[in-house]
Amino acid sequence: MSAAEFAAAQWSRATGAGIDPHEYRRVTDGLTSVADWGPSFVRTGLAYLERAEGAGSSVTTGEYLLTAARWFHLATLAPSAEDGRSAAAAADRALGRALVIREPGARRLTGEGFTGWLCGPADAPGTVVVVPGLDSAKEEFLDLVDALLARGLAVFAMDGPGQGVLAATSTLTAEYERVVGRVVDALGVPSVGLVGLSLGGYFAARSAALEPRVAAVATVSGPLRLDWAELPQPVRDIMARRCGGAGAAGEFADRVDLTDLARRIEAPLLVVDGGQDVIPGVTNGEPLARLAPHGTYLSVPHGDHLLGNARPDWLPYLTDHITHALIGGRA
Incomplete structure (x- = not known):
């Protein structure tokens, strides 16, 4: 399966999970093979972590962390099991940090x-x-x-x-x-x-x-x-x-x-x-x-x-x- 076919197959799932459709297309349009999926999605998640660190309010920080968690999770759909393990751990950490801010209880x-x-x-x-x-x-x-x-x-x-x-x-x-x-x-x-x-x-x-x-x-x-x-x-x-x-x-x-x-x-x-x-x-x-x-x-x-x-x-x-x-x- 080509990268384009794989991305098309995951489109509805990704957007249904809350990923911005335009950003999804920007990220997946840059893939040259399915092997690039995990690393590309992890990089996008890391970019949102950086945004969270520099955010001007706790609300924005929480929003960026939730978006990072979504990208890290979708990275686990890559064929590489190793990519999936590390991305799942990153998603778990980002979600936990987001909930501490957004849901204090x-x-x-x-x-x-x-x-x-x-x-x-x-x-x-x-x-x-x-x-x-x-x-x-x-x-x-x-x-x-x-x-x-x-x-x-x-x-x-x-x-x-x-x-x-x-x-x-x-x-x-x-x-x-x-x-x-x-x-x-x-x-x-x-x-x-x-x-x-x-x-x-x-x-x-x-x-x-x-x-x-x-x-x-x-x-x-x-x-x-x-x-x-x-x-x-x-x-x-x-x-x-x-x-x-x-x-x-x-x-x-x-x-x-x-x-x-x-x-x-x-x-x-x-x-x-x-x-x-x-x-x-x-x-x-x-x-x-x-x-x-x-x-x-x-x-x-x-x-x-x-x-x-x-x-x-x-x-x-x-x-x-x-x-x-x-x-x-x-x-």
Whole structure:
């Protein structure tokens, strides 16, 4: 794949994550090969760190740090695993520095198989956990976090095993409900809402089926099931890196199947899919919504994977769904 093709494939994801589209084009137009992706995005992130140091106000400093975190995170999409490890650590540090400024009450929570930031009021009427996917991380979905915070909820944006800053020291696990259970323990709340994005949709739905403290759940571009043999080679390569080898990745993919678990999801479930999201070997979420006792399906015809090109069509609906399911008339 050429640099231009790779950049085009990541366009919607990058802009959906909050990257300025004009700057994205300026950075990616200068790439001569896909190997330049990681270093170029890291350099852009470092430039924002420099801007943060010279900013004239704490508000501007925080904004630059958040932008740096986004660029560092997108650098992890490079094919080089080494680039990904160092960039993920840089994204984690930049996000932490930004939240210290922007969210003085934010708390870092770390436990077995998870780390992340809890934001929002201490007396929030509900708490939502945002679950990333195969190669996403807590730095990617900050607009979702902001939309949930605006509705008065507390939000824990996390990295789990094999995700984000933890990818350097752990591998993906299909039994994500165990991670969610430890997260709920650490949060000290009786129940949570879950929002899972891409492969995180599988993690969230599985957790909702097996962890009774999940009171609301939504998935975005989450798979019902995976077929390892049909997955595109780039996806298999990423999964192999995140699972510790091709054999482990194939075994992991075989575990990703919600067909039987869907009926055990008692919490209100919203499944969001993009009509243009067609990945070989991935079954979209309509059967999940149909099989779940309280499932609702939202398909956005022009939406792509993660629907970065259609956020107004689903993001307010999803955040309202979670809010109403968690706190109802108190919203």
